[in-house]
Amino acid sequence: MSGLFISFEGIDGAGKSTHIDATAKAFQAQGRVVTLTREPGGTPLAERLRQMVLNDSMDAMTEALLVFAARRDHVQQVIVPALARGDVVLCDRFSDATFAYQGGGRGFDWQVLQVLEQWVQGSGLGEAQALVKPDVTVWFDLPPAVAATRLAGARIPDKFESQPIAFFENVAAGYARRQAEDPQRFARINAHQTPDAVWRDVQGALRQAGHLRA
Numbered sequence: 001m002s003g004l005f006i007s008f009e010g011i012d013g014a015g016k017s018t019h020i021d022a023t024a025k026a027f028q029a030q031g032r033v034v035t036l037t038r039e040p041g042g043t044p045l046a047e048r049l050r051q052m053v054l055n056d057s058m059d060a061m062t063e064a065l066l067v068f069a070a071r072r073d074h075v076q077q078v079i080v081p082a083l084a085r086g087d088v089v090l091c092d093r094f095s096d097a098t099f100a101y102q103g104g105g106r107g108f109d110w111q112v113l114q115v116l117e118q119w120v121q122g123s124g125l126g127e128a129q130a131l132v133k134p135d136v137t138v139w140f141d142l143p144p145a146v147a148a149t150r151l152a153g154a155r156i157p158d159k160f161e162s163q164p165i166a167f168f169e170n171v172a173a174g175y176a177r178r179q180a181e182d183p184q185r186f187a188r189i190n191a192h193q194t195p196d197a198v199w200r201d202v203q204g205a206l207r208q209a210g211h212l213r214a
């Protein structure tokens, strides 16, 4: 695959959405074709699963299976073809969110998630082979109390956004664990700054990794 796969992660309200469009424009300005997508979602089927995951109450295993089912469709229908064309794929959340939210936040078994990741992002045949995973993950790291203040009044909270701060402390711990397991992939951004400063750091991280030209 000749494309570039970048995911954007962080707790709700960390500032991902604010910077994804700017990242897309920066790559387009360098002549790259950008596929902008999100999870759960990115295909008609996965968007239907998204509605269930975000609105219906269910146990953590059901949630994990639904987000991975959505991811399977998204990887096959959108991400793999885009990378094969040479696109820059910018994805608003990917598997790290499952480890953070279903693993860290909801307490679902980390090892089971790792097995699902191998199956869903591999060949699906259980064979050892390269996984479809981001080249870079931009992690917007923000204290949950600050994120809660930003979100208050900004939009109607969905099932996750209405969780207490303690839930997001566990989600953040899940992200930290994922970073510790694969530190090279992560660009951890201090999101507790002005939007301009955060954007400067996002650009800096993508330049340092050799993906954006100065």
Ligand SMILES: Nc1ncnc2c1ncn2[C@@H]1O[C@H](COP(=O)(O)OP(=O)(O)O)[C@@H](O)[C@H]1O
Binding pocket: 010, 011, 012, 013, 014, 015, 016, 017, 018, 019, 150, 151, 154, 191, 193, 194, 195, 196, 198
């Ligand atoms: N650096 C920042 N400082 C203050 N407020 C911010 C900052 N970045 C984003 N916001 C605001 O915080 C809210 C959540 O940002 P958003 O980008 O939607 O977060 P996410 O996509 O990570 O949930 C929005 O109202 C946005 O305008």
Ligand SMILES: Cc1cn([C@H]2C[C@H](O)[C@@H](COP(=O)(O)OP(=O)(O)O)O2)c(=O)[nH]c1=O
Binding pocket: 012, 017, 038, 039, 040, 054, 067, 092, 093, 094, 095, 097, 098, 099, 101, 102, 158, 160, 161
């Ligand atoms: C991708 C993914 C998202 N989520 C959650 C995290 C978010 O709260 C929600 C998706 O919301 P998000 O992408 O942040 O959308 P918006 O900014 O429009 O609210 O789904 C999971 O619980 N597991 C996952 O695997």
